[in-house]
């Protein structure tokens with residue numbers, strides 16, 4: 175049996191901290207509303223998608239003890255590319271000095287789950303890839319209307335990355351996955367070219383909870399595992415109330431959730447790796463632990479993956 179494992183990780187956040195009080199002073203909102211309805215206390219704004227991706231990617235490669243040229247597959251999950259053409263992964267590939275292939279992947283806030291599953295499958299396919307850098311990087315502040323209190327307080331910027339190394343005689347990284355979408359729901363969350371994010375928040379909330387719960391049960395069934403066997407639940411960091419609603423329906427207690435949204439806001443593709451890395455850096459994972467990655471986003475997309483940590 176062959177498989178891949180996560181051997182390095184790194185995150186990057188812009189320096190500028192924007193607190194709820196900063197919004198209070200210029201929008202009809204309050205710290206208490208934002209905390210109560212979302213769980214977000216502060217977030218970071220700034221940087222570019224490629225710049226944050228390079229910082230997170232470089233840290234992950236260094237943590238894995240590799241030279242950048244050893245990376246032969248770069249997958250960049252992003253909803254906010256630097257340019258329309260070429261893909262932002264081209265810039266990141268050049269700046270890091272990676273080898274082999276690189277591509278962007280856009281599945282909105284479920285994108286990082288899609289990216290991990292795609293990279294793991296490409297490593298296992300026997301088509302020549304051995305080491306993948308999987309980055310989630312987004313600069314949502316650039317496509318958010320800062321005068322719209324319904325979205326301005328939610329979205330933010332950041333990047334997170336992991337290195338996957340393929341090995342013969344290793345157990346698989348992704349034990350089960352479920353990637354899907356309902357493209358007929360485009361109108362509840364979208365941004366046109368050059369425009370800002372438009373969102374029907376309540377509808378996204380409702381759909382997200384249902385999609386994440388159904389998808390999580392599906393991967394558990396596929397893997398023949400129970401909820402009790404999930405050591406860490408790493409949800410997309412959009413809103414603490416969505417996380418609570420999903421976790422409650424799955425019966426996962428709070429001590430097994432990875433949460434960073436209170437200090438990061440919703441960083442789209444970066445949110446799952448940022449939460450995962452925070453848990454790793456707080457020694458919350460041991461070799462062999464089962465982790466549930468769970469994302470949803472514009473599209474509407476969803477993705478769940480059960481991964482085995484460090485096996």
Ligand code: ACO
Pocket residue numbers: 202203204207208211212282283284323324325327363373374375376377378379382412413416440442470471472
């Ligand atoms: N401050 C104060 N009041 C506000 C704010 C704010 N920042 N934003 C909205 N309100 C008001 C609304 O205008 C509304 O007022 P009204 O009753 O007079 O019309 C009231 O608060 C309640 O609004 P709701 O939308 O019902 O509030 P809700 O409890 O649903 O919370 C929220 C809104 C936070 C947007 C929630 O619905 C949510 O998180 N939805 C999911 C969003 C999400 O996850 N999006 C990302 C998807 S991932 C991706 O692809 C990027």
